[in-house]
Amino acid sequence: MSEKLMSKKKPAYPVSKKLDDYLEHYSRKIEIPIFYEDLLRFSGSVVVYDSDDKDTLWVRVYYSEYDRIEIDISLKKVYSILHSDGSDSIFPFLNVDAVDFCTFGNSQPFRIKVRNILNDNFTYFYVKKTDASRIYGLELEHMLSPYNLNFLVYKDTLIEEHIAGIPGDVFIKDILPNCTESEKSQLAKEFVKFNERCMIRLLGDMRSYNYVIVPTHDFDHVVYKIRAIDFDQQCYEGKLKVYRPQFFKENYLMVMLVKEKLQRNSVDQYKIEERSIVAKRILSSGNRIKRLMAISRVDHISNPENIAALSQHIHELTGDISFKNCTSMGEVLSLALDFVRRNYEDVSMKQILENKYRQ
The missing domain is CATH 1.10.510 (Transferase(Phosphotransferase); domain 1)
Incomplete structure (x- = not known):
């Protein structure tokens, strides 16, 4: 049933100047140090399996040593902007445990796992390509559902917080x-x-x-x-x-x-x-x-x-x-x-x- 309901592939729509101004006005548009395209520079990947050894449709990517250092620092900065005050004071306590890439669906997101090394607590955030439809969806969810959403947009990159459940x-x-x-x-x-x-x-x-x-x-x-x-x-x-x-x-x-x-x-x-x-x-x-x-x-x-x-x-x-x-x-x-x-x-x-x- 669902295959007949949906179009084969929905295109990504660019963010208009008016929408971009709206995002800036409501502090959704913030300069970030890494773009979606930067994460595509991975040199290899391995399949991520669940606890039952089934393919999750995610792959864990890895980078060259030079790229890895730069990407780690940039992802810690994004985490700080998304969840803290944007400073680098928390960097020594953070570790980027994994960068996963999903080839399933339209958005093909990266999932970033960041761990606090002092207590082993961890959280995720997502790096995606910007799409105007998705931004409208996120904003409406923030305003019209029982839940607030935290996300950032900068040029062609969208950062979304993880929704637990x-x-x-x-x-x-x-x-x-x-x-x-x-x-x-x-x-x-x-x-x-x-x-x-x-x-x-x-x-x-x-x-x-x-x-x-x-x-x-x-x-x-x-x-x-x-x-x-x-x-x-x-x-x-x-x-x-x-x-x-x-x-x-x-x-x-x-x-x-x-x-x-x-x-x-x-x-x-x-x-x-x-x-x-x-x-x-x-x-x-x-x-x-x-x-x-x-x-x-x-x-x-x-x-x-x-x-x-x-x-x-x-x-x-x-x-x-x-x-x-x-x-x-x-x-x-x-x-x-x-x-x-x-x-x-x-x-x-x-x-x-x-x-x-x-x-």
Whole structure:
């Protein structure tokens, strides 16, 4: 199913001058000492296997001695900019344990493992090629999801912090079967809300390996949340189903969980809850999201065929004729968010008037 939904390959779109100015204004654009292209100078690689000796689709790369010294210092500097004050005072306590390269997917990222040698704590960050679609996706995730995101952009290089969690495909295969019935119900609820959130902000391709499950221990039980980790397919495709995780075969067991554990009324309730939460975040984001949407409306981040198709699909779903005249994917996205916000405000105002009438 998922192969038919997606285009063969999405192109990377350059960052426009207006988007570049936006990134600088909100401290996302910071000069870094290394570029994506620099990391491609590796002299060899070995396959990275998981604990079950299966190919992870990542390879561990290595560099010549001269390049390695320079790259190590530069990656420590990037870590300091991303997670600290940007100074080199922490360099003696850091070690770059691994540089991994992934040939799977569009972005072909580098994954950098940095360890604190004093206590062996480690973290990851990613070095990718800049893509305007991904930047819009990261910014919208930062503003409209429950999670803040830390990332940096400089010229053709994008630095992203690691999002911790259990990969969705691993969780579905190894952990879901052993969950309690209560945990399964809670997971079903979270999948409904995640599905709704992705559709509202037009984040596509949420197959199980593009999101993580984050467990949190709360008193005597575990609460699970679902977080997107790949933002490459932000408002590019023309099929509305691409923006609804429920239509990917990799999520079949999660969809079945929803059918088994939730009644129709509960599903509708959770959708309304998520739309209301997103609407509140749109309102609280104020000028920042308004500025981002104004930039997206004149940006080129998809092709005319996809724009026309998605506009038609959303028009059929909402009945809003505004979608029939869209000329850019940013306009489709902006109208979609505005539709959610207006509906929330209309319902809120109706509730206020009803309460006054009762008084």
